[in-house]
Each structure stands twice: as C-alpha cells, then as structure tokens.
Amino acid sequence: xxxxxxxxxxxxxxxxxxxxxxxxxxxxxxxxxxxxxxxxxxxxxxxxxxxxxxxxxxxxxxxxxxxxxxxxxxxxxxxxxxxxxxxxxxxxxxxxxxxxxxxxxxxxxxxxxxxxx
Amino acid sequence: xxxxxxxxxxxxxxxxxxxxxxxxxxxxxxxxxxxxxxxxxxxxxxxxxxxxxxxxxxxxxxxxxxxxxxxxxxxxxxxxxxxxxxxxxxxxxxxxxxxxxxxxxxxxxxxxx
Numbered sequence: 001x002x003x004x005x006x007x008x009x010x011x012x013x014x015x016x017x018x019x020x021x022x023x024x025x026x027x028x029x030x031x032x033x034x035x036x037x038x039x040x041x042x043x044x045x046x047x048x049x050x051x052x053x054x055x056x057x058x059x060x061x062x063x064x065x066x067x068x069x070x071x072x073x074x075x076x077x078x079x080x081x082x083x084x085x086x087x088x089x090x091x092x093x094x095x096x097x098x099x100x101x102x103x104x105x106x107x108x109x110x111x112x113x114x115x116x117x
Numbered sequence: 118x119x120x121x122x123x124x125x126x127x128x129x130x131x132x133x134x135x136x137x138x139x140x141x142x143x144x145x146x147x148x149x150x151x152x153x154x155x156x157x158x159x160x161x162x163x164x165x166x167x168x169x170x171x172x173x174x175x176x177x178x179x180x181x182x183x184x185x186x187x188x189x190x191x192x193x194x195x196x197x198x199x200x201x202x203x204x205x206x207x208x209x210x211x212x213x214x215x216x217x218x219x220x221x222x223x224x225x226x227x228x229x230x
Contacts, residue, residue, distance in 0.1 A: 035219065043205050045160070045221035091159055103148070103173050105209075107159030 002027045004094050006108035013082055014116050021077045021111050023092030029053075034068065034075045035093040035105065045091070051075065082115045089113070120144075121222035123208050129228045132198060138225045140191040140208030146220070149191040150209040151183060154224070160207055166191060167213075198229045 003026040013019045025034065036048040049059065051068050059066045063080045079086055089112050093105040121142045130136050140149065148167050152160035165173035166185040174183075180202075182194040191208055208222040 037221070042223070043226065044223040045207060045209075047219055047221070050219060093159075103165045103167070104150075104162045105160070110157075110159055 002029075002032075002094050002096060002106040004092050004106050004108035006090075006092055006111050008111045009109070010112045010114070012114045012116065015084060016081050017115075018078060018080050019082050019113065019115075021079075021090050021092075021113065023075045023077065023108060025073050025075065025092070025094050027094060027096055029096035032094060032096045035091075035095070036066065036075075036077050037091045037093065038088045039091065039110070040088040048077075079113075082113075084115050084117055087113060087115045121208055121210055121220050123206075123222035123225050125225055126223065127226050127228075129230060130195065130198065131230055132200070134198075135194070135196045137195065138193040138206055138208075138227075140193075140222055141189055142210040142220070142222075143189055144210065144212075144220070145188075146210035146212050147188060148211045148213055149185060150211075151191070151193055152207040152209060152221075154205040154207060156204075164193075195227075198227075200229050203228045 005024045007022055011019060032053045034051045038046040038048055049066055056068050056070055065078045067076045089110045091110045092108045095105050124139045128136060150165050151163040153163050154160040162175050163177045164183045169185045169188055180197050184192040205224045205226050207224045209220060211219045
C-alpha cells in the first residue's frame with residue numbers, strides 16, 4: 001500500500017520568510033512518481049512538479065525548490081521569500097508503477113500555508 | 118497547452134434531478150480520471166478511464182455513472198444524489214495511467230439539496 005504523510009497541517013509565516021513543507025512517503029514500488037500541487041481558495045489543483053523516483057536531483061523553479069531524498073523517503077518543498085499569493089493548501093502526492101498503484105494519486109492530507117503581509 | 122476544462126463550475130441539484138458533469142482535454146492524454154474532494158480533505162479517486170475504457174471503479178455508488186465518449190471527453194452522469202454527495206468534483210488527465218492523473222481541471226462544485 002502507498003502512503004503520503006504531510007505532518008504539518010497548518011503553517012503561518014510573514015511575507016518574505018522562507019518556508020519548507022514536508023512530505024514523507026511509503027511505497028513498495030521501485031518506480032514511482034512524486035508530485036506537488038497547490039490548491040488556492042478557488043479550488044483548482046495546480047500542478048507544480050512531477051519527480052521520477054530515479055531522478056534524485058533537486059530542482060529549482062523561481063522561488064520554488066524541491067529536495068528529493070530517497071534514503072529518507074522525503075520530498076520536501078521550499079518557498080523562498082514567500083508572498084501573500086502563495087497562501088493555499090499544498091498537497092504532496094504519489095503514484096506507482098503498476099496498474100493498481102499507478103492508476104491513482106495517493107495524496108497527503110495537505111498543508112494549509114498562510115502568508116501574512 | 119496543459120489545460121483540462123470542466124463544466125459547469127457550479128451545480129445545485131435536487132435529489133430527484135439528473136445532471137451531468139463534463140470534462141475535456143486536448144493534450145492527447147489517454148487516461149482520464151474523476152476525483153471527489155470534500156472540504157479540507159485531499160481528493161479521492163472515483164473512476165479511471167484508460168484508452169476510453171473504464172479501468173478502475175473505486176466502489177462508487179451507481180448513482181454516479183461515468184462515460185468516456187472519446188479520447189478527449191469524460192462525463193459524469195448524476196442521478197438521485199444524496200446531500201452527502203455535495204463536494205468538489207475534479208477531472209484529471211495524464212499521458213498514461215502510470216502517472217495517476219497529473220493535470221486537473223478547475224472542478225465542479227456540486228451542492229445537492
């Protein structure tokens with residue numbers, strides 16, 4: 001069975017602070033994908049990143065960066081110099097390689113990020 | 118273009134009504150999904166279509182009936198819903214089923230009265 005844990009239910013920061021959202025996963029698949037999504041109050045799930053389990057390189061996209069560590073089964077997400085527009089629920093998700101595990105996204109419970117001016 | 122569109126954005130229906138939710142993508146994706154999301158919870162998978170065939174039904178009640186008329190379209194037919202079915206219904210698509218549905222539409226917010 002697959003599982004994604006986002007231990008931080010809510011985080012509140014002041015604008016321009018850096019913030020890291022934690023994600024720990026469990027899977028028996030040897031090939032899998034990890035995702036981060038942003039869900040603002042409007043409700044749409046915005047795709048942020050997909051990472052293949054064989055690619056452990058960290059990635060940076062503007063103010064966003066991701067740290068994938070297979071040894072600790074973690075895929076953490078950092079927002080640098082946070083802005084009010086970053087306020088949203090962020091979901092980490094996992095999909096596997098087989099028909100049963102690969103045909104669905106297993107989501108964490110989400111982290112509500114509030115960035116205050 | 119990584120767009121998945123859904124209509125309507127909002128829907129209010131009575132328990133005896135019949136309505137349909139629509140989803141469309143033109144990315145050439147061959148896997149399409151319906152997810153249901155309740156407030157303050159993550160999305161839950163309902164159905165998966167792979168190459169226009171239903172491949173997964175997550176034990177969803179028969180009052181929800183999916184349909185995939187072609188590779189770009191996905192419908193969800195609703196009939197005799199209950200108030201507890203009120204939720205955000207999200208459509209997603211991906212190149213293949215091995216990615217679980219990467220790209221999501223904006224959702225239909227359904228209220229059953």
